[in-house]
Amino acid sequence: MPRMRAPRSRGRRIVVRALWSLGALIVLIVVGTLVWTQVGVMSAEPDPLAQARANPALEIEDAPEGTVLSPADGDSDVGLVFIPGAKVQPEGYVATLQELAAEDGITVVITRPWLNLAFFDPRGLDAFTSAASDVDSWMVGGHSLGGVRACQLAPDADALVLFASYCANDLSDSGVPVLSLSGSEDGLSTPEKIADARDLLPADAELVEIDGASHASFGSYGPQAGDGTPTITDAAVRVQITELVGDLAAAVR
Structure with missing residues (x-):
């Protein structure tokens, strides 16, 4: 047996x-x-970050919801929830986005994605807008992979801003105002990739290609592997970002 x-x-x-x-x-x-x-997490460049922290018109707060940029006078009625690109330190976008708060009165919440990757972060938009409960209207946006995640949150927002990014979900019938910013020298979110995903955006989406900008031009974290070579300064890109996003914020107020 x-x-x-x-x-x-x-x-x-x-x-x-x-x-x-x-x-x-x-x-x-x-x-x-x-x-x-x-x-390989890309850190904020120290000089631009230090200059932003020295901006007298800007308040920077390290809050549970993320890094919060707000106008020093406290007058803000529109906000932007901004989702960083893959493995980019949130502080790497402070210098780029600072004038949205300092000049245009936009409260900016730069999130801290779980494990430094937006697709690992399932939190909804209200997990970040709680940083400024007095703000009436909220845009959502993101850089690169952060923009892909922002597209998923867009139905809950008043507007969507893509920074060198494109959607993977269909927003063509959403009615959400969309501003898509890209760079002519971007070697990652190339102009061709952004054009291929155009049909996922509403017909009235505004697409602006910044001549000379690379993928890393939309932050202040240094050069990025696989990217193109920018032919325009980060400061010049920042001016255009501030103007274009500021115009969208004015429209959703």
């Missing part, structure tokens, strides 16, 4: 070993993913 049970025992051992192997593989994948999300 014991000999008749041997095949069953061997089968159980094989199943147990297979389950242990599968479990070990899952652990390795999870650990590897966690390590990858923390390696």
Whole structure:
């Protein structure tokens, strides 16, 4: 009789070993993913960040919802929830977005995506707008992968702003006002990729290509692998971003 049970025992051992192997593989994948999300995070360039912090018309707060930029006089009735690109430190966008608050009175909430990747962050728009409960109207936007996530949150917002990004979900019938900013020298969200996704946006979406801007021109975190070479200064790009987003904010007020 014991000999008749041997095949069953061997089968159980094989199943147990297979389950242990599968479990070990899952652990390795999870650990590897966690390590990858923390390696190569692009940090804010120190000089532009220091200049923004010295801006007397700007208030910068490290809040639970993210890094909050607001006008020093406290007068703000429109906000922008901004989602960073993949593995870019949120502070890498403070210098780029500072004048939206300082000049145009827009409260900007730069989020901190879970694991530094927007698609790992399932939080809704209200998780960030709570940083400024007195703001009446909210735009949502993001850079690169952050813009893809912003598209998913757009139905809950008053407007959408894409910074060197494009949508993966269909907003063509949403009625949401859309401003899409891109760079002629972008080597990642290339003009061709943005054009290919144009049909996912409403027909009246405004698409503006900033001549000479690269992918990294939409932040202040240094050059990025795979990107093109900008032929325009970050300061010049910043001026155009401030003007164009400011015009959209005025329209949704």
